[in-house]
Amino acid sequence: MNRPDPALIQILGELSSGAVSVEAAADLIAASQRDTSAIANVEGATVDLGRADRCGFGEVIYGEGKSTELIQRIAQAQLDAGQSCLVTRIDPTAAAQVRRNFAFIHHNPLARTLRIGLTSESLKPPKLDAGQPHVAVVTAGSTDHCIAEEAVETLAWMNVPYSRFEDIGVAGPQRLLGVVGEIRRASAVVVIAGMEGALPAAVAGHVASMVIAVPTSSGYGAHFNGLTPLMGMLTSCAANVAVVNIDAGFKGGFLAGIIASGLAAAKTPVTQ
Known part of the structure; x- marks a missing residue:
């Protein structure tokens, strides 16, 4: 005799106890039966x-x-x-x-x-509602714009809402201070910077969320096509900075999108 599926038993137990609704249980059962190796x-x-x-x-x-x-x-x-x-x-x-x-x-x-x-x-770009988990995409300079665009397009594909803050690099620190209150509302922050790559650490010191740092290949000779900001970001003193590869707007957007979508799923109310 075949043994019952443990996952199915768990779902039915949660349904019986009222932890999940009938609709949610049906979705969970359908998901458990999908061929994830397709x-x-x-x-x-x-x-x-x-x-x-x-x-x-x-x-x-x-x-x-x-x-x-x-x-x-x-x-x-x-x-x-x-x-x-x-x-x-x-x-x-x-x-x-x-x-x-x-x-x-x-x-x-x-x-x-x-x-x-x-x-x-x-x-269509996902709609950003007040209080909704979302990602802030921040650029240090205008030359980082194309990498930010890749991050934003990734978030749009993931259906993760986002906000944008452009050209607020450390050469003009008042620019960051002027928007840091808005950036704090984000569930995760993608910070894109070339040159010496200082902006992610500066942002990270102001927020309680994860900062995904994206070094770019924009800069002068000793910048080494992105290696200088990459190394600077990897050695950041700010504990909430994680770093992806040079010009990797997709990867930065994707990682931040996973964080925001996970928080959104956790906040979704269960109807009885």
Whole structure:
């Protein structure tokens, strides 16, 4: 005789005790029965369709070095599975070709991203309501704008609300002090900086949330194309700073988005 599924027993126990509603229990049971190892074999790629159920968000398509045909095959497999798509580091020519083949698509040339949705509504930026968990995206200088755009497009794909604070680097400290009250409201902060990379530590000293530091490749010779701010951020005295790779706006946005989405899920009330 087959033994009962322990996860199913737990869900039914929580339903019996009133810890979860009937609707929530149904969702949990459906989730427990999904095939989280699902894949789609397309020419040139093995698409991980189970990642959304395992990790909360689907597979992201890294566009650099991929043909437009391959990008389209991967995206179509995701759409067929009911998943929206994010393509990063895609050049303008490839983006223009891909755009002709999908109904609902948003291209951000500064971010070098494409978002491909199931509906036009899914491409709209998430609405930021008061008190809602969200991410603040902060740039030190205007030259960091394109990396911030990649972070913002990532958050939009994740449906995580965000606020933006631009050009508030440490060369003008009054600029940070003027907005720090607003930044404190965020559940996580992405700070993008080149040059010496000092801004993440300065922001971190003002907030109780995680600061995801993104070093950029903008700067002069001794900046070493981003190595100087990377090393500075890694050796930050501020304990709440975590660092991603040079120019990695996607990674910074994704990590902060996970934090905010997790807090949003924890705050969702359970209806009895």
